[in-house]
Amino acid sequence: MTSQEIDRVINKVKNKIYSPIYFLMGDETYYIDYFTKYCDENILNNDQTSFNKTILYGKDTSVQEIISVCKRYPINSEYQIVIIKEAQHLSRTLDSLSDYALNPSMSTILIINYKYKVLDKRKKLFKSVQKFGMIINCKKMYDNQIPAWIRARLENENFIIDNKASFMLFEFLGNDLNKIVNQIEKLKIISKDKKITDHLIEKNIGFSKDYNIFELRNAIGEKNLEKALKICNYMSKNINKHPVQVTITLVFNYFIQIFQLHSIENKSSSNISKIIGINPYFVDEYIKASRNYSLKKISKIISLIRDFDLKTKGYKGSNVSSGDLLRQMIVQIINN
Known part of the structure; x- marks a missing residue:
């Protein structure tokens, strides 16, 4: 339902x-x-x-x-x-x-x-x-439905939130609707003009608009190693807010979506959004990333991410810290 x-x-x-x-x-x-x-x-x-x-x-x-x-x-x-x-x-x-x-x-x-x-x-x-x-x-919503759900909920209460801010909330809070609603209620009280912005979220939820999975994904897509490593370093120092296994899962899902994008014939924004399950606001970002990563590269990257995922869970005898593993993974992805 x-x-x-x-x-x-x-x-x-x-x-x-x-x-x-x-x-x-x-x-x-x-x-x-x-x-x-x-x-x-x-x-x-x-x-x-x-x-x-x-x-x-x-x-x-x-x-x-x-x-x-x-x-x-x-x-x-x-x-x-x-x-x-x-x-x-x-x-x-x-x-x-x-x-x-x-x-x-x-x-x-x-x-x-x-x-x-x-x-x-x-x-x-x-x-x-x-x-x-x-x-x-009461079925769990798909992750790609949650930002739209956040916007709809706020709009029903005459609040305004843009696409980026709704994605920031999702990226930081995950798919736990109870947690999301609790934070939304706090933001509604703080907001003076009935607008929920990325600055309001950053200031009051402890979420950095520059150092988050959203920006990490963008840096990887652009093959911007310097920016990606800065974000990794920030995340490694704030491991409770940015669990490495969650980050790896989101990066993995990102490349699965880029892989799907390569196979789409009709590359209109609405069609891409519908098929790979992203907001139209982010379609251009995904198209640019698909130009940087061929199907052959993505296949190798998916295998590489799975390997690092096992290492963070203690398999394959890895004694490297989770933060260092994340940095190694990002370097290998971008240099692939």
């Missing part, structure tokens, strides 16, 4: 169109928490929550207890809310909830958080909830 689909479900809740069961599952815990928190804070008013809200945890409850609580009648309220957190710990017995799911209480809103797992479609519970409730599969 996409962010737009989650928003549509929340809009139904806003309009008091409820489902008796919401089964939220999958790896994207941000949306599971986001939806659950919204329901928790908005379906009942303050006077109703004391008697009509129950939160149970998978490690400490049973299916029998869940059913018993769900069958209670609300007090001075049209609905009661029952939230099951960490329901993945009930995976062996959860299917026995299927009989209740076939005949749920219409005065109970049951919200099940089933994180990091997906309910088997062949299970009776899946079919029962699908028939009378709602299954919400």
